[in-house]
Amino acid sequence: MIISVASGKGGTGKTTVAVNLALSLNNVQLLDCDVEEPNSHIFIKPLFKRRDPVFVPVPVVDQKKCDGCGRCKEVCAYNAIAITSKKVLIFPELCHGCGSCTYFCPNDALREENEEIGVVEIGRKDRIEFIHGKLNIGKMTAPPVIRAVKKHTSREKTTIIDVPPGTSCPVITAIKDTDFVILVTEPTPFGLNDLSLAVKVVRKLGILFGVVINRSGLGNKETDKYCQREDIPILMRIPFSKKIAEIYSRGGSIVKSLPEYKEKFQILFKEIEKIVSGSNKAGSN
Amino acid sequence: MKIAVSSDSATLKSNVDPRFGRCPYYIIYDTESDDFKSVENKSGQAAGGAGIQAAQMISDMNIKSVITGNIGPNAFRVLSAASIEVYSGATGSVKDAVEKFKKGEYKQTAGPDVGSHFGMGRR
Numbered sequence: 001m002i003i004s005v006a007s008g009k010g011g012t013g014k015t016t017v018a019v020n021l022a023l024s025l026n027n028v029q030l031l032d033c034d035v036e037e038p039n040s041h042i043f044i045k046p047l048f049k050r051r052d053p054v055f056v057p058v059p060v061v062d063q064k065k066c067d068g069c070g071r072c073k074e075v076c077a078y079n080a081i082a083i084t085s086k087k088v089l090i091f092p093e094l095c096h097g098c099g100s101c102t103y104f105c106p107n108d109a110l111r112e113e114n115e116e117i118g119v120v121e122i123g124r125k126d127r128i129e130f131i132h133g134k135l136n137i138g139k140m141t142a143p144p145v146i147r148a149v150k151k152h153t154s155r156e157k158t159t160i161i162d163v164p165p166g167t168s169c170p171v172i173t174a175i176k177d178t179d180f181v182i183l184v185t186e187p188t189p190f191g192l193n194d195l196s197l198a199v200k201v202v203r204k205l206g207i208l209f210g211v212v213i214n215r216s217g218l219g220n221k222e223t224d225k226y227c228q229r230e231d232i233p234i235l236m237r238i239p240f241s242k243k244i245a246e247i248y249s250r251g252g253s254i255v256k257s258l259p260e261y262k263e264k265f266q267i268l269f270k271e272i273e274k275i276v277s278g279s280n281k282a283g284s285n
Numbered sequence: 286m287k288i289a290v291s292s293d294s295a296t297l298k299s300n301v302d303p304r305f306g307r308c309p310y311y312i313i314y315d316t317e318s319d320d321f322k323s324v325e326n327k328s329g330q331a332a333g334g335a336g337i338q339a340a341q342m343i344s345d346m347n348i349k350s351v352i353t354g355n356i357g358p359n360a361f362r363v364l365s366a367a368s369i370e371v372y373s374g375a376t377g378s379v380k381d382a383v384e385k386f387k388k389g390e391y392k393q394t395a396g397p398d399v400g401s402h403f404g405m406g407r408r
Contacts, residue, residue, distance in 0.1 A: 073341070079334020084344045084367035091359055094334045140333070168332070 002159040003272060004033075004178040006202075008194030010165035012184045013214035013238065016248060018162040019043040021182075022128055023255045024265035029157045032132035033174040034164040035118060035145040042251045046130035048123035054133065054148045056097030056141065057112035061088045065109035072101035072110060093140050118145035122152065129157070142170040150174070158269075167194075167201045175202065180272050181209040182235065188219035192226055199230065208279055210272070215240040233275070236268045286316045288386065289343050290379045291353040295323035297380040303354030304404030305373075306336030312379045313346065316387055335404065336360030344369060352382050357404070358397040373398050 005018040015032075019040055022030040032040040059072070059081075068086025080094035081101060092115060102110040118135040133149040135142050142164065150173075153159050163174040163181075175181050181202050185195040195211070202209045211227055216237035227234050238244065238254075247257045255262040291308035292299040302308030307329045314321040324346075328338030336356075340363035343351060350370045364371055372391040375382045385391060 079328065079331055079338045082337050082341045082344075082363045082366075084341070084363055087366060089337075089363060089366055091334065091337060091362075094337070094359075 001180070001273065001276060002153060002161065002178040003180045003182060003269075004161040004163050004175040005182045005184060006163035006171060006175055006198060007165055007184045008167060008196075008198030009185065009191050012186045012191055013212075014165070014184050015040050015043065015162055016214065016238070016244075016254065017182060017184050017212055018160050020253055020255045020261065021265050021269065022160045023253050024262045025158055025160075025269060026127060027157050028127065028160065029129035029131065029152070029154055030160045030162070031149050031152065032130075032162045033146045033149050033170075034162055035133035035135045035142050035149065036164060036170070038132045038134060038162075040162050041130065041132060043253055044125050044128060044130050045251075046123035046125040046128070048121045050122040052120045052122070052148070053116045054118040054120060054145045055114035056095065056117050056144050057099060057102075058092045058095050058097060058115045059090055059101050059110045060113050061090060062109045062111070063087075065107050067107055067109075069106065071104050071106060075100040075104045093138070096141050097144060117141065118148075120145070120148045120152070129154075143173040146170060146173045150177075167197050171198075172201065172205065175207060176205065178207060179276050181207050182212055182268075182272070183209055184212045184214055185223060186215045186218060187213055187221070187223040189222070191219070192223045195223065196226065199232065208275055210235040210275065212236045212238065212268070214238045233271075235271050236264065286350070287346070287348045288314050288316060288350040288352060288383070289324075289346070289348045290314060290375070290382055291351075292323070292379050295325075297321060297378070297383075299379050301352065301354055301375045301377060301379055301382050303376075305351070305353040305356045306339045306360050307404035308339075308353070311339075311343065312383075313348065314379075314383050316383075334359070336401075337363055340364045340367070340369075343367075350386070352386055352391065355399040355403055356394065356397055357399055357401050359401065361394075361397040 032038040073081040080091045082089045117139045131152045133145040164170045185191040210233040218240040290312045291302040292310045293302045340360040344367035371394040373394045
């Protein structure tokens with residue numbers, strides 16, 4: 001089973017939930033797909049054994065063959081090509097490496113060169129297989145690095161994915177093809193606003209999901225009311241506690257410092273298993 | 286000579302929009318006939334590459350100069366390749382900006398004056 005941990009708003013506790021869930025399970029792998037600022041490794045402290053660079057194919061134009069017809073610009077979905085005075089201008093930092101321009105060029109004037117945009121690091125800590133991606137500084141396109149991390153998904157294991165914040169392409173790339181999305185929120189107006197955006201995205205993708213309320217006790221009751229109104233299960237509440245904040249700021253894990261939480265995260269996992277298997281049965285009927 | 290002014294709405298009374306790539310309209314002004322028309326910036330809401338697309342559109346309209354508040358590196362590269370002069374730092378109404386331009390009160394911009402994503406309203 002693949003569980004992704006997303007949020008909408010940043011800083012609500014995605015990494016806290018992903019890391020502690022992974023630490024509470026057996027036969028598990030943790031994939032940190034927040035490749036713009038990965039931080040799960042700070043809490044897991046894995047030993048990395050392998051480092052694979054991630055490349056995207058970026059077009060290069062052969063001016064001798066190019067007649068400035070503009071077909072490449074028309075097919076580019078990312079505004080990475082401009083044509084002025086019949087000359088092709090390519091903006092590699094906007095290129096997603098989809099290959100359309102090279103494929104559609106009628107004059108065979110474009111070829112692809114690999115550009116390194118990031119790296120995937122693979123390691124382990126005790127029972128946890130740990131994989132994360134790092135987007136190089138100055139690069140804008142996280143999805144190819146996220147896809148490279150997700151290639152390491154093993155169907156024999158429980159996979160936990162730490163998703164980047166927001167609701168745009170990197171988030172969609174990270175949660176796509178997962179069996180369940182945990183949406184971590186905090187019960188504040190900011191948390192609720194971004195939660196409701198994330199809910200729309202997850203519903204559009206048709207993935208099962210539920211909410212974990214972090215810093216419970218802070219803010220107001222609006223998040224509870226929203227979940228009730230929208231029929232969204234609240235799977236777990238992590239209290240707004242100074243103790244937990246201290247553990248986090250030292251790079252520790254809740255389940256190791258406060259062992260009673262291990263069972264709580266295992267219950268969270270069982271709840272998710274129940275929802276996913278229930279839906280599989282419903283689907284096969 | 287046709288010039289393009291980044292604008293926050295579709296009339297001469299509009300203000301010069303500080304963002305070249307993500308302004309809602311361009312006022313295309315003919316400095317000889319004093320005719321003008323407004324053009325909607327369809328790529329103003331693009332997820333990425335708005336400046337490139339906007340500069341592409343301007344360069345397809347046989348425009349010689351651009352007047353705007355700020356210009357980013359990608360848009361500047363496209364306009365330069367199309368030999369379009371850029372005058373940035375303009376504020377106030379589009380009408381006043383055009384008058385100042387005609388009197389030669391603006392200095393041509395030699396390079397981009399803001400980084401990428403300036404017009405996205407964050408950071």
